[in-house]
Amino acid sequence: MLPLRAAPARKESLMFDLESDKITKRFGTFTAVKDVSFEVPSGSFFSILGPSGCGKTTLMRIIAGFETPSEGDIRIKGKSVLGSAPNKRNVKMVFQHLALFPMMNIGENIAYGLKCRGENRTDIKRKVTAVLDRIGLPGVEEKHVSQLSGGQKQRVAIARCMVLEPDVLLLDEPLGALDLKLREHMKIELKQLQHQFDTTFLYITHDQSEALVMSDNVAVMNAGRFEQIGPPEELYNAPKSAFVAGFVGDSNRFSGKVSAISGGEARITLANGQEVLAGIDDKALFLGAKVDVFVRPEAIFITRREKAAADSPQTLLKGVVDSLLFNGANSRVLVRLEDSSLVEVDHRIGQGEDRFNKGEAVLLGWEMHAGQCFAAKG
Amino acid sequence: MNVAAPQSTVLRMTYNTYLLLFFVYLAAPLVAAGVFAFNDSTFSALPWKGFTLDWFFGSTDPKVGMFNDRRLLRGMTNSLYIGIIVSAMAVIVGTCNAFLFERKQFPFKNVLYILMIIPLVIPGVILGISILVFASMIANGAETSLNLDLAFLRPGMFLVILGQFSFLTTITSLVIAARLRKFDISLEEAALNLGASRGRVLATVTLPFLAPALFSAFVVGFLISFENFNTTLMLVGSDAPLTITMYDRMVKVGSTPVLNAVSVFLMVGSGLLAVLSVLAQRNRTGE
């Protein structure tokens, strides 16, 4: 397997703040992280996206020094840190539940790291004031942790790390505990804070929208391995594996067998006998191979059955409108195919002609390269 | 990696050794008290002269076992009697207190709550003498002004029960209140919504939920009562419970292995009860 690289990472002159070199971590017989390599360029926002239990938290704890890798090396600013204790690494961490010290006030929380470094009182006071100004919470030093709102706590947790000017800031799903509205807001705010502090952020999350919105580069992690690293749009538009195609963004999945291959195109016969078309990258796919085809809801078009041209070149699937899912600009039509599976199709639910009704017979189709074809598991 | 644990091997070994020593310290006197109950000797001391159960069941003179010793047996029945009455009373009043403080709003609630806790921080000896003094004042008053002889207010079983009850109630109240606090009030509302009367809700929803706590409060109360010494010492009359009888024996006769046997009996008995209460908590809550 070729080492996966972040997109702009090939240039020799580029400085990496964080490098992970073939990191493997085993707990007894269980391998939590398998041979993970990546590089994070200075000043970028890098996310690791994966379902819970994929090993992303373990990877982060290895970087912070709370776990020792079984194999591999971690380099910060080009220097290996495996030999240094967690409290000696210049990698600071925002914890999942923030871990603000409940027995200290806000000022003491932020001053904690500076005190540990042995800085003098006046410097500490100045720096605490300065960082609170920067995060837009001036004058909260004397407040107690419980007096702040969720979003404010978030910012304080970041400030507590940033006041120490770390090489890399690790963020362990810090938005998980917030409600939806605030989470949407904090996504933008985090991105802005990262620009403002101009520090490398390594963010781990299971929420693909957080990763896509904020990151310069995203690594998709599954079962201890990195499946793909790339900018968000690349992951979305050109997933390299079935897992990425299914995990990043919404997708409809069709299972079938390859019945014809020509160039980069394949014809796939579904279980119900219908045929669909899809782009095919994987050279290993052969005639008769079991495959999954992923198609994004926005790539599917929908027409009334009687209107469709009989000689249409695209994939055409017959179905019946099952229900309309209204959600403003993100409204969808749910179509039940003949084998009774459901397909989601993006569709502005309009008036009159545009409006599909429940029970109407429809045809679904997509441009060939909108379908991504991968070998099916198992 | 557990960041809370010591990381260096030397530190870890020191820590583990310390733990071991601590548990040896905890076990030592209990083992010492227990072992000699089975020694076939008239002194509870080394050397070991062979295994015997005479100190439990023996009936001939130098080795009269505890189950054939009239005074010890009487002490035991007294303790049993006191323990059951006291813990039943403490559980009943404790349940009322739990509902009072968890469910009701009333003026001076905080002050009254502190009053409820206070018996825990009054030394047992003082609880004992204060109840003794107060009861005697009433009894004397009744005698001089009404010519009534209120014998039950003189040192004896009744006062022992009151004395133990006075601080046990705090403990049972706290145990039951802690459980009641975890009760999801919407369960009661659901039952009411389904048409049950208040009394029925209490009997079918709330009390069954509290049952493990009531049971363990009773067991804890019983154990503490059975083993109480300080408060009881000040209030005891002629019908002494087991601990007082044993103490008397220890001071007046010196320690004979029969006292070791009583110790074993107390340890095994309370151990079994404690396990029972833990099991009851665990089974009922399904955790």
Add this chain to the structure above:
Amino acid sequence: MLRNDATKLSLILLMTPFILWIVLLIILPQLGIGYLSLREKLGPNDYKFGFANYVDFLQEPIYWNTLLRTAWMSILVTILSLFVGFPIAYYIAKIARRRSRAALFLLCLIPLWVSDLVRAFGWIVLLRETGIISGALQSVGLIEGPVELLYNDVTVVIGLIYTVVLFMIVPLVSTLDGMDNSLLEAGYNLGGSRFTVFRMIVVPYAMPGIVAGCIITFMLTAGSYLTPILLGGKNSMWFTEQIYDQFITRYNWEAGSTFGVLLLVFTSFVVWLGLRLTGQNLASTVAKD
């Protein structure tokens, strides 16, 4: 307003046993000994009110020396219990794995269910002249003749720690248990050393448990009777012994009540001071779980 009446009635029904208990068994009896302590016995059935009993207490050095000795021994035992118990509680709450945690905790609680008397008796069997330790030391050849390990202050302190250390461990475990490991990790991550993390995070976090443990430990020690008397012997000079002596042996209830009031005032003062200095309150420390 039928509903309102029912609520009021149930409040009264629940309040009655509480009030009877607190008033009849706690408040009035305490006032009773207070009253008795102010009554000076001039002759049979001839009393005068005044502070004579307290003056007697101050004029008799053996009395107030006993109180002072009880006080400082109790403080010593409290501090030692904290030092002995903290590592144990920390291990149970933070280091032990799930399964062994419950087992260790139960192990710690076992002596709790054994009467004071049995524990003291166990120490006697171990430590007296003909006891196990003396015998063992002789057979190993470390000492020539039997040695009496009872009836000295060190033994009394060891015995008292034994009696009360569990009450230190239990509240400590329950507070430390609530401390998330991520707080420690954050402490290290931000550059703290082991010592800094312990001093600035662990100890402040455990403070409510420390205060609760110290209060309970102190109260139990100052109010203990059996351990100092059985392990300390005739000269143990423990204040509760003086109270017993006045009440039961000398039948001088006035003096006994005076001593009782003094002990109560003194222990309450120490508890109040402890709560004040650490900014805690009684309800949240003692009544926690």
